[in-house]
Amino acid sequence: MKYEIEYACGHTGTVQLFGKTADRERKVKWLETQICPACEHAEIEKRRAEEATVAKEKAEEFGLPELEGTPKQVSWALTIRDKILNRELDTVNVLPPIEAGASCFNENSATDSKELRRLTLSPQA
Ligand SMILES: [Zn+2]
Incomplete structure (x- = not known):
């Protein structure tokens, strides 16, 4: 069924609605609170x-x-x-600041510290 809607913006428009009468009337009331498309x-x-x-x-x-x-x-x-x-x-x-990341790393096992030392030392060592 077609309904003439007067939107909140003052414009009017025709909409085609289907379903139960109560649902259509509720939709019309709601549309009247909205601005037009x-x-x-x-x-x-x-x-x-x-x-x-x-x-x-x-x-x-x-x-x-x-x-x-x-x-x-x-x-x-x-x-x-x-x-x-x-x-x-x-x-x-x-992301945590760099200092936080470094302190987390220091709290790790001795193996990690040794590994870090190995990685940061010169290639000859
Ligand atoms: Zn409008």
């Missing part, structure tokens, strides 16, 4: 553009190479690269 699309595009701007600034700060492609491809790729970069930076931040 066109406004939603516009918001997504706006958010992507903002994310791409932030990503571009960060890429310049980190000296990352410029990306090639259509403006839309570049914008999208910048955002993806930024997400990967953020994830990698988070990984680096959770």
Whole structure:
């Protein structure tokens, strides 16, 4: 059944709903609290553009190479690269500092200490 929806943004649109009457009426009420698909699309595009701007600034700060492609491809790729970069930076931040790693190593068995000495000594020894 078709319903005329007046969205929260003020736009109207027709939707085709199926199922029980109660379910359809609940869906209509819910849709009326949402923005229309066109406004939603516009918001997504706006958010992507903002994310791409932030990503571009960060890429310049980190000296990352410029990306090639259509403006839309570049914008999208910048955002993806930024997400990967953020994830990698988070990984680096959770790693223990070098000193902690060294002290862990020193707490290990004497064999490890001997092995470390062997590895760090000159080849003649
Ligand atoms: Zn709208």
